[in-house]
Amino acid sequence: MEKFDMMKKLFSSSVCAAMVALAALPVLADGTTTDKDQIARLESMLNQQAARLEQLQEQLVASSGQDDDTARVEAMKQQIREVLSEQEFRESLMPSMMQAGYDKGFFIKSSDDKFKMKFNGRLMFRWTHYATQRSNRYLTPRLQRNDRTGFDMQELRLTFSGHAYTPDLTYEFQIEGDQNGANFAPEEAWVDYRFSDAFHVQAGLLKLASLRQSMTSSSALQFCHRTMAENVFTFDRGIGVRFWGRLFDKRVDWYIEAVNSFNGVGNRTITNDQASPTGTSMDSNPALLFHIVWHALGEKPGDDLKCEGDIEKLSYPALDLGFHYGFNEDEGDTATTRLPFPLPRRPLGVGGYGLTNTNGMQINQFGFETAFKYMGFSATGEYVVRLLDPRRAGRRPFTPWWMMTRQGDTVTMHGAYMQLGYMLPIPGLENKLEAVGRVGGISVLANGQEGSWEYGAGLNYYIDGHNVKLQTDVVKIYEAPISSASGSMANVNDDALVWRVQLQVKF
Numbered sequence: 001m002e003k004f005d006m007m008k009k010l011f012s013s014s015v016c017a018a019m020v021a022l023a024a025l026p027v028l029a030d031g032t033t034t035d036k037d038q039i040a041r042l043e044s045m046l047n048q049q050a051a052r053l054e055q056l057q058e059q060l061v062a063s064s065g066q067d068d069d070t071a072r073v074e075a076m077k078q079q080i081r082e083v084l085s086e087q088e089f090r091e092s093l094m095p096s097m098m099q100a101g102y103d104k105g106f107f108i109k110s111s112d113d114k115f116k117m118k119f120n121g122r123l124m125f126r127w128t129h130y131a132t133q134r135s136n137r138y139l140t141p142r143l144q145r146n147d148r149t150g151f152d153m154q155e156l157r158l159t160f161s162g163h164a165y166t167p168d169l170t171y172e173f174q175i176e177g178d179q180n181g182a183n184f185a186p187e188e189a190w191v192d193y194r195f196s197d198a199f200h201v202q203a204g205l206l207k208l209a210s211l212r213q214s215m216t217s218s219s220a221l222q223f224c225h226r227t228m229a230e231n232v233f234t235f236d237r238g239i240g241v242r243f244w245g246r247l248f249d250k251r252v253d254w255y256i257e258a259v260n261s262f263n264g265v266g267n268r269t270i271t272n273d274q275a276s277p278t279g280t281s282m283d284s285n286p287a288l289l290f291h292i293v294w295h296a297l298g299e300k301p302g303d304d305l306k307c308e309g310d311i312e313k314l315s316y317p318a319l320d321l322g323f324h325y326g327f328n329e330d331e332g333d334t335a336t337t338r339l340p341f342p343l344p345r346r347p348l349g350v351g352g353y354g355l356t357n358t359n360g361m362q363i364n365q366f367g368f369e370t371a372f373k374y375m376g377f378s379a380t381g382e383y384v385v386r387l388l389d390p391r392r393a394g395r396r397p398f399t400p401w402w403m404m405t406r407q408g409d410t411v412t413m414h415g416a417y418m419q420l421g422y423m424l425p426i427p428g429l430e431n432k433l434e435a436v437g438r439v440g441g442i443s444v445l446a447n448g449q450e451g452s453w454e455y456g457a458g459l460n461y462y463i464d465g466h467n468v469k470l471q472t473d474v475v476k477i478y479e480a481p482i483s484s485a486s487g488s489m490a491n492v493n494d495d496a497l498v499w500r501v502q503l504q505v506k507f
């Protein structure tokens with residue numbers, strides 16, 4: 001419109017000039033002084049103005065037509081917007097197309113972002129040398145044990161995750177192969193609905209929110225495996241429901257879980273009546289867990305301390321403080337938590353451990369945790385206390401703990417560890433090499449008392465962060481309280497010196 005108004009003004013000015021020139025011609029022609037040159041000049045000006053008038057008129061007509069075209073185009077665009085705003089018509093006109101790519105995992109998703117699936121894989125290949133005492137009189141049969149050396153496919157895991165129908169409904173399925181890389185079994189399988197950042201509901205086969213190191217992915221550890229104390233006090237996995245969220249600008253994470261039992265991934269509600277001596281593979285008492293973590297320091301709460309080791313060399317300090325509480329009254333679960341108990345001391349030697357289950361026991365467990373990172377230095381520590389109360393001491397069906405120890409009162413177990421790491425400032429390898437060390441122990445205050453210690457040191461080479469890394473560690477365990485193939489503890493009561501070298505690749 002501004003262009004149109006300006007052209008109107010130019011057109012008016014030109015018309016006025018032409019009229020003045022026309023009016024002057026008769027005066028000059030009838031004057032006493034005839035100036036042919038001046039008349040010719042005025043006639044030339046008149047012709048120029050006439051040509052200019054014709055040009056402006058053409059531009060005016062063209063501009064008016066262009067404005068009409070612009071108005072028609074805008075009207076058409078508005079109509080198209082209104083039509084495309086109808087979802088049913090839009091989907092029929094432009095059906096959803098699949099997209100694929102890589103973003104911390106291979107993915108496929110629909111163009112409308114309603115569905116997404118991401119695929120990740122992880123492989124851990126380990127060489128282990130296990131040196132132990134030749135005899136262990138608490139094993140049956142009492143045979144001589146030789147050192148062990150060899151290779152293991154420590155972990156072969158496939159993970160499928162993503163969302164369905166809405167980004168608020170997420171899922172994850174993990175399956176893991178056995179030592180031969182075959183016979184895959186579920187490790188985790190859950191769906192999660194996000195009502196808000198502060199409140200989610202999750203259901204399925206869950207990795208339970210017990211110890212901090214238990215909740216840390218096995219691919220993000222500083223040692224080849226978790227601590228001896230974690231092997232004793234973890235609640236591992238369970239089938240049930242979780243309520244969780246992130247509060248106060250994501251500074252506080254909270255979890256409340258109710259599952260069939262701790263360490264129980266195979267419990268079913270309806271089973272054959274002969275499935276277990278108590279007539280069922282699962283009692284009617286759910287196991288309960290509460291866990292809370294305060295991200296006291298750090299610029300990325302929840303992410304700064306997600307992995308062990310400060311390979312990013314944070315320029316600011318990051319600090320987590322946490323607490324967990326677990327409760328279970330086991331009245332006949334088939335899959336239960338394994339409990340180390342001290343064997344009676346004998347005149348010719350020390351006691352040692354035996355293993356039993358939690359049937360007939362009430363468990364109350366409290367844990368305190370902390371983690372810190374800054375400028376390549378990292379520290380993680382936990383302390384756990386477990387109270388064991390034999391609820392069926394002296395009455396049928398007898399609790400196995402009472403039958404083994406003859407102790408019917410409450411028994412306390414303690415466990416703790418401290419783990420340190422530092423990225424070595426070697427020129428050219430500042431973000432590659434990390435030295436690590438840890439010390440841990442447990443004690444069982446029953447039949448007098450029994451305790452175990454663990455010491456370890458190692459070196460990590462981060463080829464591509466935690467995605468591709470080479471680890472080696474040496475761990476000394478005095479009198480193993482529990483057996484664990486992945487934790488390199490072959491037999492209960494072994495005094496073992498373990499050297500491991502492990503390659504991890506994940507994508």
